[in-house]
Structures are given as C-alpha cells and as structure tokens.
Amino acid sequence: MLPSLDVVIPVHNEEIDLEPCVRRLHEYLRAEFPYRFRITIADNASTDSTAEVAARLAEVLPGVTAVHLTEKGRGRALKFVWTHSDAAVLAYMDVDLSTDLGALLPLVAPLISGHSDLAIGTRLARGSRVVRGAKREFISRSYNLILRGTLAARFSDAQCGFKAIRADVAGRLLPMVEDTGWFFDTELLVLAERAGLRIHEVPVDWVDDPDSRVDIVATALADLRGIARLTRALGTGRLPLGALHEQLGRNPLPVAGVPAGLTGQLLRFAAVGVASTLAYLLLYALLRTGAGPQAANLVALLVTAVANTAANRRLTFRVRGHDGAWRHQAQGLVVFAVGLGLTSGSLALLHTLSDPPTSVELGVLIAANLVATGVRFLLMRIWVFRATQPVAAARAAEVNASAPTVGIR
Numbered sequence: 189m190l191p192s193l194d195v196v197i198p199v200h201n202e203e204i205d206l207e208p209c210v211r212r213l214h215e216y217l218r219a220e221f222p223y224r225f226r227i228t229i230a231d232n233a234s235t236d237s238t239a240e241v242a243a244r245l246a247e248v249l250p251g252v253t254a255v256h257l258t259e260k261g262r263g264r265a266l267k268f269v270w271t272h273s274d275a276a277v278l279a280y281m282d283v284d285l286s287t288d289l290g291a292l293l294p295l296v297a298p299l300i301s302g303h304s305d306l307a308i309g310t311r312l313a314r315g316s317r318v319v320r321g322a323k324r325e326f327i328s329r330s331y332n333l334i335l336r337g338t339l340a341a342r343f344s345d346a347q348c349g350f351k352a353i354r355a356d357v358a359g360r361l362l363p364m365v366e367d368t369g370w371f372f373d374t375e376l377l378v379l380a381e382r383a384g385l386r387i388h389e390v391p392v393d394w395v396d397d398p399d400s401r402v403d404i405v406a407t408a409l410a411d412l413r414g415i416a417r418l419t420r421a422l423g424t425g426r427l428p429l430g431a432l433h434e435q436l437g438r439n440p441l442p443v444a445g446v447p448a449g450l451t452g453q454l455l456r457f458a459a460v461g462v463a464s465t466l467a468y469l470l471l472y473a474l475l476r477t478g479a480g481p482q483a484a485n486l487v488a489l490l491v492t493a494v495a496n497t498a499a500n501r502r503l504t505f506r507v508r509g510h511d512g513a514w515r516h517q518a519q520g521l522v523v524f525a526v527g528l529g530l531t532s533g534s535l536a537l538l539h540t541l542s543d544p545p546t547s548v549e550l551g552v553l554i555a556a557n558l559v560a561t562g563v564r565f566l567l568m569r570i571w572v573f574r575a576t577q578p579v580a581a582a583r584a585a586e587v588n589a590s591a592p593t594v595g596i597r
Contacts, residue, residue: 191251192223193296193352194275198230198265202283203237209283210245214252216289223300226275229254230265263372267365270358276300278358282349284397291392296352304388305357305436306380308343309350313391320396327404331411338415339378339422343387346374350392357385357436364427370407371414378418383429384437430506453569456504461561464496468557469550481535481549489531493524496564497572505573519572526567527560 195213199206210227217225229242231254242254257265270278277299281287287309298304311318312332318325328347335341351373353361361383367375380387421427471488479487497520501507507516534556538544544552 189224191226191275192300193221193225193277193279194228194269194273195225196228196230196266196269196278196280197283198232198262198280199234199238199242199283200232200260201234201236201238203234203241205283206238206241207245209285210249210252212285213289214249221293225251227252228269228273230257230269231255232257232262232265233260261368262370263365264368266372267362267368270353271362273355276355277352278355279352280349286394286397287348287350288393291350291390294390295350298388299352299354303386305354305385306377307352307388307390308345308377309348309392309394310345310389311348311392311394312344313389315391317393319394324396327408331408334415335374335378338419341378342381343377344389346377348392348394360432360435366417367414369410371411374411375414375418379427379429382422383432386438425502453504454565457500457565460496460499460503464492464499465554465557465561467495468492469553472553476546481539482532485531485535485553486528489524489528493520493527496520497523500568501573505568507573516572523564523567523572526563527557530560530563531556
C-alpha cells in the first residue's frame, strides 16, 4: 500500500545528527501519526559517512529509505525526491528537528483532506513559541519584510524548515522552481501564492540549534540574488502562472449580484488610477509652464493613458503575454479619447466663463478625471478586456471539473 505522507530529511555531512533524528522521527510517526508514512533521507553530496548511516537506517527501520545525490543543494534534493515520490502528500523537515513534531499532523492534515495546497510551519505568527538568539531573530524578520516589500509575499515565514505540499500540486509547480539551494522554499511559496494556491500556516514551537552550520552571510546573499531573479521573471511574465492558476488556483467566492472578480478588479484599478492621476497632474504641472492648458492636458493624458492601459492589462485584469497587446492599446486610446473629451471639455467650458488661476484649473481637472476614471473602468471591463475574462473562467471551470481528487492510498 502506498504511503499517504513522505517526509524528506535533506542532509549534507550530518553523520552525527542523522541517526538520532531519524530514529526519533520514526518512533513519533509510528506511535502518533494515523496515516501510512515514509521517511526519505536525501543525502546531497556528503563527503563524510552520512551515506553509510542513511543506508544502515534504511535497512533496520521499516518505512525508511535513503537517496544519494552526487550534487549538493537542499532544494535539489527536495525537488528530486518529491518529483519521484508516490505519496499523496510530500513534506520535509530539517535534520536538527528544531520544530516540535507535535505540529506535523496539523501541518499535513489540511493537505490530506484537500482543503489546502501547501502548508508551512511559522515561527512568526501569534501562538508560535520560539527560542533563538537576537541575531537570527533579526535576520529572519528582516528577510520576510524584504519579501513583502519586493515580491508582495503574504505568508509569514519563508525559512522555517518545516513544510508540506500536495503531490499533484508539486507535479505542476516544481518544474517552475529554479533554485537548488536555500532559496528553494521561498521561490516555491511565492510562485504558489501568485498562482492563487492556498497556503496553510501552522504556528510552531521552535528551538534554535546552536550547532547549525548554515553560512548566514552566504545564504543571505544567495537569497537576495534569488529575489532579484524571481522579480525579473515575474515582471517579464515568462512563468506560466496564469495556466497554473486556471488548473489549480482558488477562484473567488461568488457573491450574489456582484460579477466574479469585480471587487478585486476595482481595488487594483483604483490603485492604478491613483498612480496615474498623480503622474498626470505632475506632467500637466510641468508642461503647463511652457505650453497652453489644452496642449499640456493632451500630452500628459496621452502619456499616462498608455501607461495606464498597460498597468491595468497586467495588474487589474491579469492579462499575461503579448497576445492582443497592440489591440488593447488601440482600444485604450479610444478610452483615452473619451477621457480627453471630458477633461478638455471641462477646461474649455471653464475658460469660456472666466480666466481662472492654475489651482482652479487643477481642481476642475481632478473632478473631470474622477468621472473619466469611472467611465474608463466600465469601458475596460465590458469592452477592452471583456474577452479575457469569460475564457479564463470557462477554462478554470473545465479544469476543476476534470481534476482528480487527492485521496489516501
């Protein structure tokens, strides 16, 4: 019978800690875990006797297997074992067992039931109990703040060595993960979050291992390089996250009387609109010093309209790739013409009535832009990007209807 859970222990030169770790984990799973399990020791290029210890444990402990890789890298080891595993849920934990094993069942239960797609232990959530030095605490919190600022990550703890993923999700997500080292976890979580997958977080009890041999400086530099690479990849749209979202992503809950996705689109459109309006006003004020009001309005509105259409295409309506980009920009210019008519008409009417100061001009333009913004959203939703929404919804419904159910085997 196939296991429900495969727990991977990635190791490199851990000949001393490996045996007590595996024996303790095996005893806990045998006594406390209600599902069939496997423990896989993933030795990545150890130069000491780690491979021999792993092989001996695999011989004497039922449900323990050993894998030896000739190349170093925790991410490489996890990706290899997870890709070849036949278990329904895949997990890993660090060899030092810093995380209390009592969190293992709460970690994997939502994945076994199908409620969630990934699960992580977190040392930074309310309810977690952590014992570690101030230096590691500062580094961990700083790293997660960087992730929030650069990659808009919403999960609380990327680095805790206590994670799990459903096998069907891993099969689609792992081919996109490039890192083979310590950044593997972060990249996996960011891609999962961007694809609309559900990440379950479990507050853990965690005690720092004083003998940890992780090179903090080298790991931090590698993480920063990974953040830069992933930011570029997400910015260029070369990762097929849209297709993954259609296959596995969690669609918004339907609300009676509200079209699907409308609330999120309004919020994203508003954010883009605020940025566009500020850019427009800045450009208008700069151009107005050397040009008339109509010319300044035309140039400022044209420049920001092109940028606005591109931003709404990608951020508000989630359109990826270059297909239809020129058509969308052409339609966006028609929407721009509507906005130009509203703002230029307001200016023309204002100047026929009086010779107002610049501050009054700006006030009238703000009011006209608010009206133009509402019209722009309606036109973009029902005309410019209308074709992209029902297609995505239909694909998602088709995939959900044919997707297999993860069960316990």
